[in-house]
Amino acid sequence: MSGPYTLALLPGDGVGVEVVAQARRVLEAVAHHDRIDLRFDEIPGGAQYFLEHGHDWPEDAERRCADADAILLGAIGWPSSDGHGTAMRPDGKMAGWSAIVGNRIGLDLYANIRPVKLLPGVRHLISGTHKQVWSPENVDMVFIRENTEDLYSGSGGILAPGGDAQVAIDTRIITRRSTERIIRLAFETALKRGGAPTDGKRRVTCVVKDNILHGCRMFVRIFEELGAEYPTVQREVVLVDAFTQWLVRRPEQYDVVVAPNMFGDIITELASALQGGMGMSVGCNVGTRHGMFEPIHGSAPKHVGRNRVNPIATVLAAAEALRWLSARHSDGSLSSAGDRIEAAVRTVVSKGQTLTYDLVGPEVAASTSAVTTAIIDELELVHP
Known part of the structure; x- marks a missing residue:
């Protein structure tokens, strides 16, 4: 058994909650099959949390992010209560700033790496x-x-x-x-x-x-x-x-x-358009000791609750998190798990049978959860 490793989950706002939940399904599947002790610490926060509570996230959230082995972020941002622009804090920062920009600065995530x-x-x-x-x-x-x-x-x-x-x-x-x-x-x-x-x-x-x-x-x-x-x-x-x-x-x-x-x-x-759009695009925020991984798309309020957005970017971000952890801890099982997730995504995409609307159009589109299930099915076909 490899680990334990703790992954802080920051679902954030809108569809971020949905895609992080799907990435967690994939991570749980690969951890089970590859015998990795992977633990999750889900932390609420974001603009919607700010509008409800008056602050970005719980008081201990910053410490929990720092203590985690890696962070998986969903999306941050939500319309303001009056419907004019993005929700903002009184200090002029966007609501939910702590989870995204605050973590980048506080954890010294000096590099944003986007394959x-x-x-x-x-x-x-x-x-x-x-x-x-x-x-x-x-x-x-x-x-x-x-x-x-x-x-x-x-x-x-x-x-x-x-x-x-x-x-x-x-x-x-x-x-x-x-x-x-x-x-x-x-x-x-x-x-x-x-x-x-x-x-x-x-x-x-x-x-x-x-x-x-x-x-x-x-x-x-x-x-x-x-x-x-x-x-x-x-x-x-x-x-x-x-x-x-x-x-x-x-x-x-x-x-x-x-x-x-x-x-x-x-x-x-702009480069994301070359690879099929933001539903396929991963952002890796890394520093010397900490790493936070995310899809680069936003919270997409109009798509919330419709089970239609593309989870692949978040799934691939989870794979990048495992590979980054592998390098930090010299644990080959983590890199193997990350590679298997990417291979499963490649297989699902190449088959073209279970993909979301952004990749194949609305007429033949599969749901968010169906795409995740197809990825997990491919994972289970190939054992480490």
């Missing part, structure tokens, strides 16, 4: 239809985004003389320490991969706006300094506006992509 891979049988969304298929081997890259500073640092505010907002300021913060560790992680990641699909060469692409922004100029200088230590890895610097075009036109060019926080957030949303 972008098109699985066989999944249709990309660039055309806006479900009719075009992009060759899967052309889309296989990893985005590594700085995760704790930039415009997300919270430095700034609103000047409102007489209560009337007149000036809004958001200060962009780029530090050498955070830049160095995110860029080094990008090069180390490239060394572990097989290179870009187009030519098999290990390559790190730095996405910035250094023709305009001082922070980006420093980011590039550090990129070149550290890149010199990795002579077997090619490096290139691309302006973010040009990159959005090239990402769509020639995804096979890219291997590892590194970017500051804000630009990284935007370009990874």
Whole structure:
């Protein structure tokens, strides 16, 4: 028996509750079959919790997240009570901030890692239809985004003389320490991969706006300094506006992509369309000692309670959590379990018989729970 390991579950808001419940089903199945002592600590919280209780989550939630071996997050965010925009806290932060941004900062989850891979049988969304298929081997890259500073640092505010907002300021913060560790992680990641699909060469692409922004100029200088230590890895610097075009036109060019926080957030949303949409897209927030894993989609209020959203991103996030734990604890059973979950997902997707509306359209769509059951059935066919 391997373990014990404790996974903190933060279902959050809306469909986050539904997809985390489905990922837990998969985790329980693989833990049973692979003899892993996996324990769960489910923590309520989020914007809906804030609207009801006046705070983001229970008083001991921060400690419980820190004590867990890994965290699985659903989705955070909910409409405000008056129906105008997103629910906000009195301090100007989004309701539920503690579970997502607070954990990133408090646990020093400095890297947001997003694998972008098109699985066989999944249709990309660039055309806006479900009719075009992009060759899967052309889309296989990893985005590594700085995760704790930039415009997300919270430095700034609103000047409102007489209560009337007149000036809004958001200060962009780029530090050498955070830049160095995110860029080094990008090069180390490239060394572990097989290179870009187009030519098999290990390559790190730095996405910035250094023709305009001082922070980006420093980011590039550090990129070149550290890149010199990795002579077997090619490096290139691309302006973010040009990159959005090239990402769509020639995804096979890219291997590892590194970017500051804000630009990284935007370009990874675009990249999700290459792999079939946000229902297939995973975000890994990791630091030296802690890791939090999530689907990158939102809480989708209009879909709540309809058993129709895609659980695959959350299931794959759970697989990433197991593999990350495996590396931290030198426990091969965890990486094996994570690989088996991904293999089961690949099989379900390639069969194309049990998929949600975002992948096959509403006419032949399966339910959220049916997709999860199909994944578990595939897991049970192959024993470790």
